[in-house]
Amino acid sequence: MKYLELTVGAVLVYNFVLSRFLGICPFLGVSKRVSTAMGMSGAVVFVMTLASAITAAIYRYLLHFTLGGVTYDLGFLQVLLFILVIAALVQIIEIVLQKLSPALYQALGIYLPLITTNCAVLGVATLNAKANYSVLDATIFGCFSGVGFALAILLFSSLREKLELATPPKAFEGTPIALVTAGILAMAFCGFAGLC
Amino acid sequence: MNKSSRKVMSFTGGIHPVSAGKKLTNTHAVHTAPLLERYTVLVQENAGKAPEVIIKPGDKVLKYQLLAKASGFVSANLHSPTSGEVAGIIEVPGPMGVPALAIDIRSDGEDRETDPFEPIPDWRSAEPQLLLDRVADAGLVGMGGASFPTRVKLTIPPGKKVDTLILNGAECEPYLSADHRLMLESPCRVLEGAAIIGHILGIDKIYIGIEINKHDAIAELERFSEDYGIKIIPLQVQYPQGSEKQLIHAIVNRVVPPGGLPADVGCVVQNVGTAAAVSDAVTLGIPLVERIVTVSGKVLKDPGNWKLRIGTPVIKAIEFCGGVTDEPSKLILGGPMMGFAQNSYEVPISKNTSGVLLFSRRRALNYRSGSCIRCGRCVQGCPMGLCTCLLATAIEGGRIDLAEQNHVMDCLECGSCAYVCPAHRPLVQTLRLAKAEIRRQRAAAAKANSGK
Amino acid sequence: MSGLIVSALVMGVLALVLGTAIGIFVKFFKVKSDPRVELVLELLPGANCGGCGCAGCADFAKAVASGKLQPNRCPVSSREQVNAIAFALGVDPGEGFARRAVVCCSGDKYQTQMRKFYNGAIDCAAANMIGGGPKGCRYGCIGMGNCAHACPFGAIEVINSLAVVHQELCVGCGKCVTACPRGVIKLVPANSSAHVYCNSPEKGATKRSLCHGGCIGCGKCERAYPDQFTKTGFLASVNYEAEKLPGAEEIEAIKCPTGALASEAGHYESEKNAGKGENK
Numbered sequence: 001m002k003y004l005e006l007t008v009g010a011v012l013v014y015n016f017v018l019s020r021f022l023g024i025c026p027f028l029g030v031s032k033r034v035s036t037a038m039g040m041s042g043a044v045v046f047v048m049t050l051a052s053a054i055t056a057a058i059y060r061y062l063l064h065f066t067l068g069g070v071t072y073d074l075g076f077l078q079v080l081l082f083i084l085v086i087a088a089l090v091q092i093i094e095i096v097l098q099k100l101s102p103a104l105y106q107a108l109g110i111y112l113p114l115i116t117t118n119c120a121v122l123g124v125a126t127l128n129a130k131a132n133y134s135v136l137d138a139t140i141f142g143c144f145s146g147v148g149f150a151l152a153i154l155l156f157s158s159l160r161e162k163l164e165l166a167t168p169p170k171a172f173e174g175t176p177i178a179l180v181t182a183g184i185l186a187m188a189f190c191g192f193a194g195l196c
Numbered sequence: 197m198n199k200s201s202r203k204v205m206s207f208t209g210g211i212h213p214v215s216a217g218k219k220l221t222n223t224h225a226v227h228t229a230p231l232l233e234r235y236t237v238l239v240q241e242n243a244g245k246a247p248e249v250i251i252k253p254g255d256k257v258l259k260y261q262l263l264a265k266a267s268g269f270v271s272a273n274l275h276s277p278t279s280g281e282v283a284g285i286i287e288v289p290g291p292m293g294v295p296a297l298a299i300d301i302r303s304d305g306e307d308r309e310t311d312p313f314e315p316i317p318d319w320r321s322a323e324p325q326l327l328l329d330r331v332a333d334a335g336l337v338g339m340g341g342a343s344f345p346t347r348v349k350l351t352i353p354p355g356k357k358v359d360t361l362i363l364n365g366a367e368c369e370p371y372l373s374a375d376h377r378l379m380l381e382s383p384c385r386v387l388e389g390a391a392i393i394g395h396i397l398g399i400d401k402i403y404i405g406i407e408i409n410k411h412d413a414i415a416e417l418e419r420f421s422e423d424y425g426i427k428i429i430p431l432q433v434q435y436p437q438g439s440e441k442q443l444i445h446a447i448v449n450r451v452v453p454p455g456g457l458p459a460d461v462g463c464v465v466q467n468v469g470t471a472a473a474v475s476d477a478v479t480l481g482i483p484l485v486e487r488i489v490t491v492s493g494k495v496l497k498d499p500g501n502w503k504l505r506i507g508t509p510v511i512k513a514i515e516f517c518g519g520v521t522d523e524p525s526k527l528i529l530g531g532p533m534m535g536f537a538q539n540s541y542e543v544p545i546s547k548n549t550s551g552v553l554l555f556s557r558r559r560a561l562n563y564r565s566g567s568c569i570r571c572g573r574c575v576q577g578c579p580m581g582l583c584t585c586l587l588a589t590a591i592e593g594g595r596i597d598l599a600e601q602n603h604v605m606d607c608l609e610c611g612s613c614a615y616v617c618p619a620h621r622p623l624v625q626t627l628r629l630a631k632a633e634i635r636r637q638r639a640a641a642a643k644a645n646s647g648k
Numbered sequence: 649m650s651g652l653i654v655s656a657l658v659m660g661v662l663a664l665v666l667g668t669a670i671g672i673f674v675k676f677f678k679v680k681s682d683p684r685v686e687l688v689l690e691l692l693p694g695a696n697c698g699g700c701g702c703a704g705c706a707d708f709a710k711a712v713a714s715g716k717l718q719p720n721r722c723p724v725s726s727r728e729q730v731n732a733i734a735f736a737l738g739v740d741p742g743e744g745f746a747r748r749a750v751v752c753c754s755g756d757k758y759q760t761q762m763r764k765f766y767n768g769a770i771d772c773a774a775a776n777m778i779g780g781g782p783k784g785c786r787y788g789c790i791g792m793g794n795c796a797h798a799c800p801f802g803a804i805e806v807i808n809s810l811a812v813v814h815q816e817l818c819v820g821c822g823k824c825v826t827a828c829p830r831g832v833i834k835l836v837p838a839n840s841s842a843h844v845y846c847n848s849p850e851k852g853a854t855k856r857s858l859c860h861g862g863c864i865g866c867g868k869c870e871r872a873y874p875d876q877f878t879k880t881g882f883l884a885s886v887n888y889e890a891e892k893l894p895g896a897e898e899i900e901a902i903k904c905p906t907g908a909l910a911s912e913a914g915h916y917e918s919e920k921n922a923g924k925g926e927n928k
Binding site: 164165166167 | 590
């Protein structure tokens with residue numbers, strides 16, 4: 001039951017993009033094509049899951065520990081360490097992707113290294129720390145937060161593929177109409193509030 | 197049989213266009229047109245390759261004499277509509293809007309015939325191949341509109357088996373009544389032609405599908421149909437009932453796969469006009485040089501059905517009907533739904549011209565098209581189940597690949613979507629554009645592949 | 649003090665572990681990339697117009713860096729930009745080969761005969777498929793602006809149902825040439841300034857009955873300047889290989905009777921002002 005709450009909450013109720021407004025940058029940047037959006041979601045799910053697991057472990061066992069009778073509280077290092085881990089993970093993904101799928105690497109462009117500074121990833125790590133989740137809980141929460149991000153960006157990219165064919169007024173063409181759509185999508189997700 | 201208890205067949209989708217136009221001509225018996233002084237016979241009457249012209253300017257020709265010889269498998273012979281002299285091979289306005297080559301024949305007024313073929317009255321004991329050769333020699337093409345050489349349609353590709361012949365007497369296009377009059381006035385020619393085609397294919401399951409608004413034609417055909425072992429199937433009045441795939445669906449409840457041919461589901465579909473021409477070619481030994489054409493429209497003084505020789509300029513057909521009462525603003529060859537608007541009255545009648553329609557300014561509204569409002573009426577109306585509005589939007593947005601993924605190639609160009617569109621969007625034209633572009637891309641890809 | 653050491657230690661160990669991990673991945677997934685491609689890409693205009701024949705600037709950069717193409721193949725870059733790329737790579741920039749597009753038709757809606765009406769899609773290719781659209785001539789510009797939509801530089805304007813190229817904006821990428829279903833648009837040397845604005849090979853009389861602006865093949869230009877003009881059938885054309893290309897002076901001297909032969913500026917001016925008198 002606890003895990004159901006955790007997952008449904010992460011995907012729908014507290015959707016990272018549409019409820020918490022984290023990770024907006026890639027949400028707008030790489031949502032022009034469903035295929036690119038899928039690549040991005042895959043990368044983000046991977047980074048968020050791993051980052052959650054590692055950062056939770058670091059938070060639990062590395063930032064608060066007792067060594068030789070002295071208790072060390074390194075809480076002030078939290079953000080620094082989290083970013084370090086995330087940056088390394090993103091670097092690894094970038095290297096792997098460039099080798100395995102150069103087309104996707106091209107399509108993601110600058111947004112791939114920018115996962116490092118993607119607030120969604122740092123956000124999930126910080127939220128894990130704040131809620132003091134166990135490593136398993138944090139991993140599940142991180143993974144499904146990533147799934148929530150994937151859901152949002154996939155929905156949005158499908159909408160944008162349709163929007164591309166529409167003929168809005170000149171002033172609304174491109175990003176403006178995309179932002180309006182994102183707003184309406186976020187409102188739709190408000191409907192899940194109170195589910196858990 | 198009690199008419200009201202009969203099951204009336206139909207297909208899914210489709211529309212019900214205003215059918216009042218049929219009343220203009222469907223009670224008028226077919227008149228035979230007087231001999232003209234000049235005929236301009238299009239060299240390419242058939243779909244596929246143009247036949248090879250075998251006469252020279254200055255040659256004397258007789259009626260039924262061969263003018264052009266089929267230049268390949270998908271090609272058809274062309275015969276002279278009258279006797280006279282070949283004045284030249286000239287460019288005339290073609291039915292597709294671009295000038296086309298035509299043989300200019302000056303009639304000598306005598307209409308002397310030559311006997312090109314030996315009649316085969318006892319075709320039942322004849323070899324099918326002999327009959328098929330006759331069909332090819334007589335220059336028969338599909339007279340419903342596509343003008344595909346009949347020989348090709350009756351040659352079943354190896355590996356395919358056909359068990360059903362369907363004759364298309366639906367005549368679902370508004371205004372047209374040429375097939376209706378043909379079935380009413382010479383039912384035995386149609387039935388005999390159907391039986392001959394059945395004999396060629398070795399099929400004994402033969403159906404003739406007719407829309408129930410032609411109940412007199414149904415009754416007339418049923419009087420004789422038992423002698424030939426042919427079943428008459430009444431069909432619902434619904435457009436495009438006369439389209440191959442829809443007819444097959446309505447009558448034998450088989451669905452032709454996307455990109456497939458009727459032969460894939462064991463069917464062959466022929467027009468009733470083609471069947472009558474087959475009968476003439478086999479039993480009388482005359483080639484195809486004339487056909488029944490509906491000349492109609494409210495602006496005509498006396499609309500009617502005319503037996504016109506190929507090469508008759510449209511303006512003459514209009515003159516036969518007593519001319520016009522009001523200035524026409526649109527001339528269409530074929531039916532109003534699938535026919536082509538013309539910009540010249542000099543266009544000649546060809547083997548596939550089923551109608552000559554004239555519309556007044558009021559009937560041919562000069563509308564402006566608006567934006568798609570996603571009402572979905574085109575989706576309901578599409579007999580092929582395509583999402584026409586979204587296809588058109590995708591094509592307009594330059595996403596032809598998206599349209600291809602969504603089966604734009606299955607479009608029949610029947611015009612149902614454009615007819616029901618409340619925003620008057622040129623849907624068929626847009627889809628046709630994409631189809632042409634996709635065909636071009638595929639041809640280029642095939643060429644690139646064969647190059648490698 | 650020990651807190652400081654411990655935190656430094658924690659950071660150091662973590663950084664070492666992660667750094668090693670990255671190092672291992674780099675070892676297994678290394679992709680060789682040419683830094684020169686990036687360099688060329690930076691120097692290119694980034695219009696992705698495809699005028700060079702490649703699928704965008706990135707492809708062109710690759711081709712240039714590998715020596716397959718010369719930098720001057722980019723029609724958008726100025727001479728200086730081309731030289732900069734050539735200098736950066738240490739290669740030959742290639743001979744100057746600048747082109748411009750010209751819509752070879754003067755049949756605007758006042759000059760050419762318009763048919764009764766056209767109700768269809770506003771798209772040249774679609775109109776061309778059904779009897780050639782609203783204009784009488786089947787060789788000329790249809791005037792629904794497929795070329796103008798295709799132009800990435802906004803260099804084509806449709807005036808009075810006739811596409812006109814703004815020479816100062818055109819870079820000669822050739823996108824309009826492929827967009828035009830009729831093949832009315834031609835690429836000409838950039839330094840030429842006078843063209844025959846007609847594309848129809850039909851007989852002079854036929855042409856005249858359809859369009860007042862078409863070349864009737866009188867041969868006046870060819871007689872006056874045989875080196876610079878050639879007449880084939882009923883259509884004159886500028887000989888773009890000639891040593892001295894015709895300019896305003898020659899146009900003035902020839903005085904083309906239909907105005908099909910005109911200078912770029914004169915053609916634009918006359919289209920801009922066409923029909924204005926009628927309105928008054």
